[in-house]
Amino acid sequence: MLIYLAGPELFLADAARIADAKRAICAAHGCTGVFPTDQPPRLPDPGAPEWYRLYLANEAHIRGCDALIANLTPFRGPSADPGTVYELGFMRALGRPVHGFMNTAARFGSRTLAALGRQARRRADGAWEDAEGMAVEDFVLHDNLMIEGGIRAAGGSFETAAVPAAARWTDLTAFGRCVAKLALASRSGAAAARPGTS
Amino acid sequence: MLIYLAGPELFLADAARIADAKRAICAAHGCTGVFPTDQPPRLPDPGAPEWYRLYLANEAHIRGCDALIANLTPFRGPSADPGTVYELGFMRALGRPVHGFMNTAARFGSRTLAALGRQARRRADGAWEDAEGMAVEDFVLHDNLMIEGGIRAAGGSFETAAVPAAARWTDLTAFGRCVAKLALASRSGAAAARPGTS
Numbered sequence: 001m002l003i004y005l006a007g008p009e010l011f012l013a014d015a016a017r018i019a020d021a022k023r024a025i026c027a028a029h030g031c032t033g034v035f036p037t038d039q040p041p042r043l044p045d046p047g048a049p050e051w052y053r054l055y056l057a058n059e060a061h062i063r064g065c066d067a068l069i070a071n072l073t074p075f076r077g078p079s080a081d082p083g084t085v086y087e088l089g090f091m092r093a094l095g096r097p098v099h100g101f102m103n104t105a106a107r108f109g110s111r112t113l114a115a116l117g118r119q120a121r122r123r124a125d126g127a128w129e130d131a132e133g134m135a136v137e138d139f140v141l142h143d144n145l146m147i148e149g150g151i152r153a154a155g156g157s158f159e160t161a162a163v164p165a166a167a168r169w170t171d172l173t174a175f176g177r178c179v180a181k182l183a184l185a186s187r188s189g190a191a192a193a194r195p196g197t198s
Numbered sequence: 199m200l201i202y203l204a205g206p207e208l209f210l211a212d213a214a215r216i217a218d219a220k221r222a223i224c225a226a227h228g229c230t231g232v233f234p235t236d237q238p239p240r241l242p243d244p245g246a247p248e249w250y251r252l253y254l255a256n257e258a259h260i261r262g263c264d265a266l267i268a269n270l271t272p273f274r275g276p277s278a279d280p281g282t283v284y285e286l287g288f289m290r291a292l293g294r295p296v297h298g299f300m301n302t303a304a305r306f307g308s309r310t311l312a313a314l315g316r317q318a319r320r321r322a323d324g325a326w327e328d329a330e331g332m333a334v335e336d337f338v339l340h341d342n343l344m345i346e347g348g349i350r351a352a353g354g355s356f357e358t359a360a361v362p363a364a365a366r367w368t369d370l371t372a373f374g375r376c377v378a379k380l381a382l383a384s385r386s387g388a389a390a391a392r393p394g395t396s
Contacts, residue, residue, distance in 0.1 A: 011332035013321065051337035055347025076313065076328065077275035082283045083344040089287030090348075115274065123211065130274065132367060134209035139249035146281040149253025150288075169330060 001031045001186050003179070004062050006088065007071025008081035009169055010036050018170060025176050029183035034061050062090055066186075067097040069178045072143055072158075073168055074104060078111040079143050092150040099156040099182060101174035102142050103163045109138030157181050199229045199384050201377070202260050204286065205269025206279035207367055208234050216368060223374050227381035232259050260288055264384075265295040267376045270341055270356075271366055272302060276309040277341050290348040297380060298349050299372035300340050303360040307336030355379050 003026055009018045019035040026033035036057075041064050044056035062068065068091040075081035080102075091098050104111075109128075113120050119131040128136040141148045142158055151158050161174040201224055207216045217233040224231035234255075239262050242254035260266065266289040273279035278300075289296050302309075307326075311318050317329040326334040339346045340356055349356050357372040 008332060011327075011335070013327070013331055013333070049337075051339060051343045052347055052350060055343050055351065058344065059347070059351065075332075076310070077277075079275075079280040081342070082277040082280060083342040085280045085283045086287035086342070086344040086348060089284035090291040093288040093291035112274070129209075129211070133211055134206060134273075134367070135211070137209070139247075141249060144279070144281040144284070145249040145253050146256065146284040149250055149257070150284060152250060153253065153257065169332070 001067060001182070002065040003031050003033050003182065004065035004068040004087070004091065005033050005035050005071075006068055006084045006091075007073075008075050008084060009071060012169060021170075021172060022175060025172060025179050029179050031179065031183055031186075034065055036061065058087065059090070062087055063094070065091075065096075067091075067099070067182050069175065069182070070098065070100045071175070072100045072102045072147065074102070074111060074143075078108060078115045080147065085147060088147060088150055092154050096154070097156055097182060097185065098151055098154045099159070099178040100142075100147065100151050101159040101161070101178050103161050103168050103171055103174060105160055105162040107138075108141050108143045109136060112136050112138075155185075199265060199380070200263040201229050201231050201380065202263035202266040202285070202289065203231050203233050203269075204266055204282045204289075205271075206273050206282060207269060210367060219368075219370060220373060223370060223377050227377050229377065229381055229384075232263055234259065256285065257288070260285055261292070263289075263294075265289075265297070265380050267373065267380070268296065268298045269373070270298045270300045270345065272300070272309060272341075276306060276313045278345065283345060286345060286348055290352050294352070295354055295380060295383065296349055296352045297354040297357070297376040298340075298345065299357040299359070299376050301359050301361045301366050301369055301372060303358055305336075306339050306341045307334060310334050310336075353383075 005022050009015055023033040040057035040060045042060055044053040070084050070088045072080040088098055116130050120128050123129055139145055148158060159174040159177040161171060163171040203220050207213055221231040238255035238258045240258060242251040268282050268286045270278040286296055314328050318326050321327055337343055346356060357375040359372040361369040
């Protein structure tokens with residue numbers, strides 16, 4: 001099973017190290033991890049600008065994978081990295097399994113209020129809004145409901161781990177739980193598809 | 199043509215007013231706008247939690263539409279609303295036209311550096327990174343490259359308008375340009391599909 005490893009770790013200076021660590025966990029479960037910066041199956045048009053070649057490579061990676069695990073740890077604000085969220089929606093629309101993990105236990109509503117600080121204010125009905133009058137979504141979820149809804153609709157799991165701040169981008173405990181669940185579901189599915197061989 | 203009106207305006211207290219304004223622009227171009235809070239084509243499982251019913255309704259809306267226009271105006275940080283970005287990736291994977299607009303002229307790299315403030319620092323190679331060592335993506339695009347790449351790959355356009363801060367969530371100039379381009383492409387496609395009737 002090929003698993004696309006969506007997440008903003010590619011912005012780390014030592015991205016190759018975290019890519020190797022994630023691939024090793026996948027391999028231990030009989031799966032192959034595909035990191036966004038891996039060579040894509042087919043090289044995009046060399047005449048296109050660099051950023052668009054990167055886009056096309058990632059899209060080709062996602063299309064070529066059987067499942068996706070997204071690192072949804074809050075990135076420069078209350079929500080996940082938008083590139084990762086785009087990829088999550090993309091894979092969900094392809095109808096394949098998507099899982100997510102987040103290296104914090106704090107929920108979306110409380111993270112948003114913390115980020116807004118004194119800009120947050122109450123509406124007449126008691127709901128919170130920001131200084132521009134936009135409501136603060138709070139269903140006690142991990143992020144915007146589209147993110148958690150897509151994972152649920154795809155039959156995936158959302159794993160969280162409360163880790164020290166210094167380990168936010170390197171702790172792979174919650175990621176490992178996603179891989180284990182994907183591998184288990186894959187084996188169960190394969191067994192169910194071949195009832196005569198079990 | 200049914201156009202899904204993705205965007206965080208649904209968080210406004212007067213969301214119905216902006217929904218009506220967007221629908222009127224669509225109608226003027228012979229299209230029908232579908233707002234996320236509209237009644238979905240098929241009501242989701244009433245036994246599911248509210249947030250998940252909202253998710254399923256939005257997913258059904260997107261699947262039922264012919265195209266999507268995303269309001270990608272920066273939302274509580276340098277990037278677009280994550281729910282909107284999820285929906286953009288979803289529609290792109292369905293292979294249908296996606297367009298985006300943004301009510302600011304500032305680019306993603308400079309918005310990110312402004313948000314980071316004094317936390318931004320230089321790597322040895324001159325690239326900017328944040329306090330956690332994550333690089334600041336800067337291809338002089340409007341947001342993360344996955345967002346702009348998806349729109350380009352789908353043949354869509356990315357429209358921007360520099361508007362006063364107070365009109366960030368209500369100015370529909372750039373949105374209107376997206377609708378006009380979609381309607382024009384739709385008419386051209388329809389004419390091309392029926393060469394004998396033109």
